[in-house]
Amino acid sequence: MAGDILEIGKWLRQEHKEVSRLVAGLRKVAAEPPKGYAKWLEELREAFKEFHARMLRHFELEEDGGYLSQVLEARPTLSDRIGLLESEHRQIQMLIENLHPALAACRSDDRLLVHDCCIRIQVLLNCIRDHEAKENELVSQTHSTDLGAAD
Ligand SMILES: [Fe+2]
Numbered sequence: 001m002a003g004d005i006l007e008i009g010k011w012l013r014q015e016h017k018e019v020s021r022l023v024a025g026l027r028k029v030a031a032e033p034p035k036g037y038a039k040w041l042e043e044l045r046e047a048f049k050e051f052h053a054r055m056l057r058h059f060e061l062e063e064d065g066g067y068l069s070q071v072l073e074a075r076p077t078l079s080d081r082i083g084l085l086e087s088e089h090r091q092i093q094m095l096i097e098n099l100h101p102a103l104a105a106c107r108s109d110d111r112l113l114v115h116d117c118c119i120r121i122q123v124l125l126n127c128i129r130d131h132e133a134k135e136n137e138l139v140s141q142t143h144s145t146d147l148g149a150a151d
């Protein structure tokens with residue numbers, strides 16, 4: 001089982017590297033609107049759509065035959081932590097979905113609404129960063145427990 005978990009750890013690190021590149025890109029776009037920002041607002045909406053699609057794929061890969069079920073199989077006692085991560089997937093998806101209408105409703109001169117969207121995106125990205133860190137920790141703990149058990 002240690003070998004399987006090692007492979008899962010490698011896959012998850014690679015997958016998270018891609019996600020964190022996308023998070024960094026979106027964080028930069030949503031940092032603070034430039035002056036006269038109609039074009040920027042369009043870019044933000046596009047970047048957010050792209051980000052949404054990639055995150056959905058990421059969660060699907062993690063849940064459907066991905067690492068969550070394999071970690072659960074290897075360590076049934078971790079079911080609470082796995083359940084929490086699955087619940088966070090659902091909550092993060094809701095945070096993302098709730099932002100689409102807010103972004104769509106902004107006109108380019110709605111500085112307060114745009115500012116609010118930017119803050120909500122930063123909060124969302126922080127939630128995702130923390131979630132991914134918990135996943136990395138779970139897999140590396142599962143792997144080291146397996147190695148310990150093999151000794
Ligand atoms: Fe996840």
Ligand SMILES: [Fe+2]
Nearest residue numbers: 016062132135
């Ligand atoms: Fe993840």
